[in-house]
Amino acid sequence: MSQQKAFDLNLFRIFTAVYRTSSFSRAAEELDLTQSSVSNAITRLKSTVGQELFIRVGRGVKPTASAMDLYQQLAPAMSTIEQVTSSFAAFDAASSERTFYVYASESAIQLLQGTVEQVLQDLAINIVFREPPLIEEELQMELQLEKVDLALDIWLPESAAFKSQKVMQDQLVCVARKAHPRIQGALTQDQYFNEKHIIFKMRRYNLSVADLLTKQVLPARQMHSEQSSILSMMSVASKSDALAIASKSYADEYAELFGLQVFDLPFAAEPIEYYMVWSHKLQQNPANIWLRQQLQLAIKLRGLG
Incomplete structure (x- = not known):
């Protein structure tokens, strides 16, 4: 009984932080502790449970099977505690300078x-x-x-460490300059694939936006250029005969400024769904x-x- 009373429950908080971040230093940063304090806490917990909890992998750590089992048991309770603690943080928008x-x-x-x-x-x-x-x-x-x-x-x-909510939905459209010599007023699938294309490559996914959201495998397109900025892409489209794909809201906002025509895509595409994502705690x-x-x-x- 005396050992149970003496057990430091804060060790579980430190353990879950190391598990989530895969790093003693990142866990220390999250908890506002020194790295040595985190390391000592994990050593104490390891001694208490009698099992190895983490192994070094490069600059981080990887959980053992014992650590995975322990985390699965602790995670729901720790998440609830963090939410309750966080809910007490006072906030007054009228007086805040945050x-x-x-x-x-x-x-x-x-x-x-x-x-x-x-x-x-x-x-x-x-x-x-x-x-x-x-x-x-x-x-x-x-x-x-x-x-x-x-x-x-x-x-x-996908992780339970985050909460999310769908807040916006948009769709893809095609843009071409108003003085385009072959496309005026409407856009057919043949016209689309016969032209050169400015490819907007999404940085995190290393894919073009069309390939990410279309419902079918698209035929090879003639590439005019590749851009990672939507504004740059639309600027290039306004000065060339190349076609580009953008979100409808964005295209409607800037089409007049850049002198662009806006067309529905001549093939099926998934909507662009935007989510707000925040830490579960x-x-x-x-x-x-x-x-x-x-x-x-x-x-x-x-x-x-």
Whole structure:
């Protein structure tokens, strides 16, 4: 009985942090501890359970089978505790000067930035949009470490460490310059595949947006150029006879500026679905709830919801 009373339950919190981050140093950063404190805690827990918990792999650690079993038992309870603790964090939007950080795709930033600024005009709060990192695991890690408060993207996480909500839906369209010599007023499938194409390559998926969202395998297309910026792609389309694919909302916003025609795609494509994604432990956090509400308001005001 005395051993049970003496057991430090904080060891479980440190263990779950190491398990999720696969790193002593990242767990230390998340918990605001030193790396040696985290290492000592894992050594103590290892001694208590009598099993090896992590093995070194490169610069990180990998859980053993015993650690996996332990985590599966602890994760639901620890998640509930983190949510309850987070829910007590006070937040008053009227007096706060907090800066929130949101990962969002280029198109989402362009569509929402101005409206978000209008929503916040009477507050001292700032919402800073950033394009997400190239590596998916890095995006997830930054959400877990709360280096960013939320992500707004087409990415839908599978891990129970995150919560998500679909907030926007858009569709793909094709754009061509207004003075195109062969395409005017309508676009057929033959016309589409006979032209050269500006390929918008999604950085994180290393795929073109068309290949990611179309319902069929597309025939080979003649490439005019490859772009990783939608604005650059539309600019190139305005100065050439090449075709480009963009989201409808984005194309409608900038077609007049760039002198472009906008066409429905001549083949079937999945809709573009945008999700808000946040750390599960912030589910009941007042500040994070407020942030989600403001983004949803901006989406509604833009007519994108």
